Amino acid sequence: MSLRIALLGTLAHHGPATGYELAKRFDTSINLAWQAKHGQIYPELARMVKSGAVTVENAGDGRGRKVYTVTDAGRREITEWVNGDDLYRGVRNESALRGFLVTLLPPREAAAVMRAEEARHAAKLAEVEHLKEEVEARTAPDDPFGRYALELGLRNATMMRDWAAETAKDLENKAEKEDRR
Template identity: 35%
Template structure:
């Protein structure tokens, strides 16, 4: 997913939004899928405006701009949603570390695996807390947002379960071969 399309999609779904509004939506809804910093969001807004994909529809106090998606922006969002093949994430630093754990002591390897399991438990707790904070509605962002929250739950639980399994497997590495 690109930041460009995340911003376009949020502006389309919110029927216009300021940079501040977008940052709050990223915090609440997209941080677990596609985090973005203030400078990234505001930089992308400038690029989208320069490309004619959004317009500053309303300017408010202290230079606050509310952006609206243009017809060209809707066309680009639609093209990306239905035509562009999603890029598959190729890198996973956590699993790279697991692959190279043979360079650590067995105790350090076990501790790494335990810490990762604990981190995933914490992430699951954070996701449950976020789900409880969101005022879910019947709009599209809520409907599809709930699907993404459930994906997050299942994905994190699967990773946690795998780390527990792998940690148990690693204990057998020190046992003599029979």
């Protein structure tokens, strides 16, 4: 369902696009909210044509490009979904799982694992900051599309990095205490 809404939303905001273009948009700011590969996108577009949420048009070029456009029914679907309370699909977070399991290791090793985790999140944060600059350079300053999600991506990466750092610190303290014994 959510993939469908993500595709409709992108079409509603940026205008008609091909499946290929939609796939590439999942590499930009919307990446922080949703993603999909073309192997999932093409079948979904076909389903949406059938159900009337979008229309197709053959671009008529040799490549067989197909341009998709949202219909009013499609726009209604977006509004309904946004107003719904679809939330919390099961959380599945490898970092949190690592935070869980790390206590099975001796504190020194555990701390090293969390320092590595911190580094990964710091790198992710830099990535999001870069993406933000890119988006800001490309879009009008008063166009908030993607801004809110970008802000969330930034906060999330920061939060994860700090959590990993503090967890590492805590484990390092524990290791030291153990040494003194």
